Amino acid sequence: MNIHKPVVVLAALCAVTIGLLYTAPADAIQRGARTGINHAHAGGGGARAANVNRPANAGHAANANRGHPANVDHNRDVNRNVNRDVNRNVNRDVHRDIDVDVDVDNHWHDGWYDHPVATAAAVTTAAVVTSAVIGSIVYSVPPSCVTSVINGIAYQQCGNTWYQPQYAGTTVQYIVVNPPG
Amino acid sequence: MSPTLLRTAICLAMAASAAAVQAAPPTAQGRPAATASTAATPAIDPKAVAALEKMGKYLRTLKNFELKGDTTLEVVDDSGQKLQFPGTVQYQVRPPTGMKLTVKTDRKEREFFYDGKTFTVYGPKNKYYASVDAPPTLHGLIEVARDQYGIELPLPDLFLWGTPDAPTSALTGARFIGPARIDGTVTEQYAFRQDGVDWQLWLEQGDKPLPRRLVITTTDDPAQPQYAADLTWNTNATFKDSAFTFVPPKDAARIQLVEVDVVAVEEDK
DSSP states (O other), rough: OOOOOOHHHHHHHHTTOOOSSSOTTTTTTOOOOOOSSSSSSSSSSSTTTHHTSSSSTTGGGGGTTTOOOSOOHHHHHHHHHHHHHTTTOOOOTTTTTTTTOOTTSTOOOOOSSOOHHHHHHHHHTTTTTOOOOOTTSSSSSTOOOOEETTTTTEEEEETTTEEEEETTTTTEEEEEOOOOO | OOHHHHHHHHHHHHHHHHHHHHHGGGGGGGGHHHHHHHTTTTOOOHHHHHHHHHHHHHHHOOSEEEEEEEEEEEEEEESEEEEEEEEEEEEEEETEEEEEEEEEESSEEEEEEEOSSSSEOTTTTTTTTEEEEEEEHHHHHHHHHHHHHHHSSSTTTTHHTTTTSGGGGGGGEEEEEEEETTTTEEEEEEEEEETTTEEEEEEEESSSOEEEEEEETTTTTTTOEEEEEEEEEETTTTOOOOGGOOOOTTTTTEEEEHHHHHHHHHHHH
């Protein structure tokens, strides 16, 4: 099996919900325990440097005093927290696709414990596919692929198909790209 | 005991419990009574809150510290069965601009570097690394890593306690449970509740109230999966300045770290 079917939507959804310890396939219903109680709110994600030292209470006045007279504002954080984590899921079967070489980590799966799901999804769909679409994402490439570094960028070349690895969260994804020139 | 005395005793007991139910607020009841009425308003013991604040204040005074965590994560599978996954976390921290982190599980190993300017993710086995510009403080990094790159640095609370981002106003319950020994050290066990999580903390006794164990129970999931971390500290660590700056090994290759938003855009295509 040289070429893997793109699982673009699934892969993208996975990437969106990635945590250090979680990767969430869209169709999975498993979920992990929360690993933190509080959330940092130093500033907005976009203009990060400028906002880092902004007082954490800024901008949360709308939620002040809801049931917590002693302190202001963090009700918002709690709610957001819950939503994030509820949507996280993991792992259908840890032992599935154990022969798939992902990420070269222990020749096992990528994912703290979770990635096998994404791998399984990618590989499962791969069976029915005949071509790799540029821009599509897979979570593993065949072991026969060759690593090439061109202009400082790492690629995996698998026959005529070129993949560019990238970290989505802490998980390595492979995007199908045009042959680097 | 004669029948008469027995009746009297029963009557007294009933009267006493009736009085307790009517008159006593939950906080005034003994622990068993409070446990029995968990649905009622949980008590917030000011001493437990004070212990939490004292710990947070102390954590924020640490200058150079190493932290090892043995972690256990529970995951609920399709069938509703909880599965456990162990791992280790090793932090080397010089607040507010130095952090090196190694996270290992049976399935993945990653190193993270932060020197106040650059944040790097590195896979020691896959040899891929990705570096991005980072906020000027560790506190900011925790947020950016999570929101912008989808990376939840482990045990974030260790860096948030003692700051406004860990408000005790969020607590709906706070109790002192009792003394407990962890790895030979006498600690105090506390139990806290807030929206979505029940959590427990074991704090070293004395003037260095380090958290030695943390258990977080996810209560908005019916299966209530837990995360537990046993923590070992070195609060007098010494680091070279270079410890926090990633220098790629010769055989390492640079790749990109995808922003969460970028991925979302791709999804729309």
